[in-house]
Amino acid sequence: xxxxxxxxxxxxxxxxxxxxxxxxxxxxxxxxxxxxxxxxxxxxxxxxxxxxxxxxxxxxxxxxxxxxxxxxxxxxxxxxxxxxxxxxxxxxxxxxxxxxxxxxxxxxxxxxxxxxxxxxxxxxxxxxxxxxxxxxxxxxxxxxxxxxxxxxxxxxxxxxxxxxxxxxxxxxxxxxxxxxxxxxxxxxxxxxxxxxxxxxxxxxxxxxxxxxxxxxxxxxxxxxxxxxxxxxxxxxxxxxxxxxxxxxxxxxxxxxxxxxxxxxxxxxxxxxxxxxxxxxxxxxxxxxxxxxxxxxxxxxxxxxxxxxxxxxxxxxxxxxxxxxxxxxxxxxxxxxxxxxxxxxxxxxxxxxxxxxxxxxxxxxxxxxxxxxxxxxxxxxxxxxxxxxxxxxxxxxxxxxxxxxxxxxxxxxxxxxxxxxxxxxxxxxx
Numbered sequence: 001x002x003x004x005x006x007x008x009x010x011x012x013x014x015x016x017x018x019x020x021x022x023x024x025x026x027x028x029x030x031x032x033x034x035x036x037x038x039x040x041x042x043x044x045x046x047x048x049x050x051x052x053x054x055x056x057x058x059x060x061x062x063x064x065x066x067x068x069x070x071x072x073x074x075x076x077x078x079x080x081x082x083x084x085x086x087x088x089x090x091x092x093x094x095x096x097x098x099x100x101x102x103x104x105x106x107x108x109x110x111x112x113x114x115x116x117x118x119x120x121x122x123x124x125x126x127x128x129x130x131x132x133x134x135x136x137x138x139x140x141x142x143x144x145x146x147x148x149x150x151x152x153x154x155x156x157x158x159x160x161x162x163x164x165x166x167x168x169x170x171x172x173x174x175x176x177x178x179x180x181x182x183x184x185x186x187x188x189x190x191x192x193x194x195x196x197x198x199x200x201x202x203x204x205x206x207x208x209x210x211x212x213x214x215x216x217x218x219x220x221x222x223x224x225x226x227x228x229x230x231x232x233x234x235x236x237x238x239x240x241x242x243x244x245x246x247x248x249x250x251x252x253x254x255x256x257x258x259x260x261x262x263x264x265x266x267x268x269x270x271x272x273x274x275x276x277x278x279x280x281x282x283x284x285x286x287x288x289x290x291x292x293x294x295x296x297x298x299x300x301x302x303x304x305x306x307x308x309x310x311x312x313x314x315x316x317x318x319x320x321x322x323x324x325x326x327x328x329x330x331x332x333x334x335x336x337x338x339x340x341x342x343x344x345x346x347x348x349x350x351x352x353x354x355x356x357x358x359x360x361x362x363x364x365x366x367x368x369x370x371x372x373x374x375x376x377x378x379x380x381x382x383x384x385x386x387x388x389x390x391x392x393x394x395x396x397x398x399x400x401x402x403x404x405x406x407x408x409x410x411x412x413x414x415x416x417x418x419x420x421x422x423x424x425x426x427x428x429x
Contacts (some may be wrong), residue, residue: 013129038103072189405417
């Protein structure tokens with residue numbers, strides 16, 4: 001057995017000990033608290049304690065998912081919980097509604113059942129990598145002569161299935177212990193992986209549940225996308241009616257007056273022509289702004305990377321841009337990402353009072369996902385629930401099955417990440 005394998009076995013043993021402490025400590029404690037809190041619902045106290053405990057259980061399960069993926073490469077699908085209806089209601093009514101919603105969710109009881117299993121079977125499977133090696137070391141300690149006072153004080157000492165009462169049986173126990181230690185050193189990582197595979201059986205969201213949630217989310221975001229499209233169409237119509245159309249009508253009336261005055265009052269006709277020329281220039285500028293708002297020319301011509309750089313140059317605060325894109329992406333995705341970046345940077349300058357921002361755009365070919373991270377050094381405190389801007393972005397990105405995450409503690413900094421599944425557009429490279 002080479003040194004690398006010994007180091008890996010030692011690492012697996014240490015990781016298993018940590019997981020076993022989480023299993024017998026945190027899982028068992030949360031299970032007891034959940035049972036007691038559920039019983040106390042009938043007394044009213046549980047309406048205040050149950051949501052806190054359920055949130056703690058979900059955080060504990062998510063931590064186990066992270067450990068499974070980083071230590072053994074085992075992916076435990078998250079999700080399966082029913083989304084909470086609407087925004088949180090204040091006061092006792094909100095606590096009651098949230099508690100009832102959580103207790104009606106089968107995923108809550110699935111997680112609670114896993115806590116008990118994890119405290120028993122999970123503890124055993126997690127401690128095996130280190131336990132086998134330590135148990136093997138015990139046999140060598142017994143062989144060194146420690147068995148004598150033990151046997152003298154209480155008779156034969158059973159080591160596994162070997163009763164130690166002589167040097168010969170102590171030697172047999174040592175051989176057995178070496179087998180245990182060898183199994184722990186050779187298969188420690190696989191034993192720890194077994195723990196995480198068992199965990200996945202109990203808290204891994206089923207494909208059926210995930211698919212149902214995704215269909216429900218896409219149905220909701222489809223309605224949002226249709227509403228947004230209708231609102232955008234009304235905005236364009238309003239801007240055309242109140243802006244460029246009004247100026248063109250005024251320019252036509254001015255030209256009609258010029259025709260009547262061109263022979264009677266040439267000077268007045270010249271002034272009206274000059275005014276008509278100004279109106280035409282302003283109408284053209286408004287039309288260009290309107291078109292740019294629908295789809296910026298630089299985005300259509302040069303793609304998301306250059307459009308983001310051009311956008312950063314127009315911002316009121318310095319923006320450091322880092323782009324790693326293989327080429328052009330799907331046009332709807334580029335457009336959605338561009339306007340999301342524009343709105344977030346505008347909010348950073350206008351509301352967060354930031355002095356600087358950083359924009360990172362990266363495309364992963366492995367999972368075909370566009371990732372955008374926007375950081376600013378503003379005052380923080382931004383949440384999707386706190387305003388319609390980020391909430392609207394969530395709905396628009398949802399139409400592409402995209403995700404928006406916000407980390408914005410009070411005092412800053414603010415980090416907003418966007419992930420949009422998409423494919424490259426080879427024809428536009």
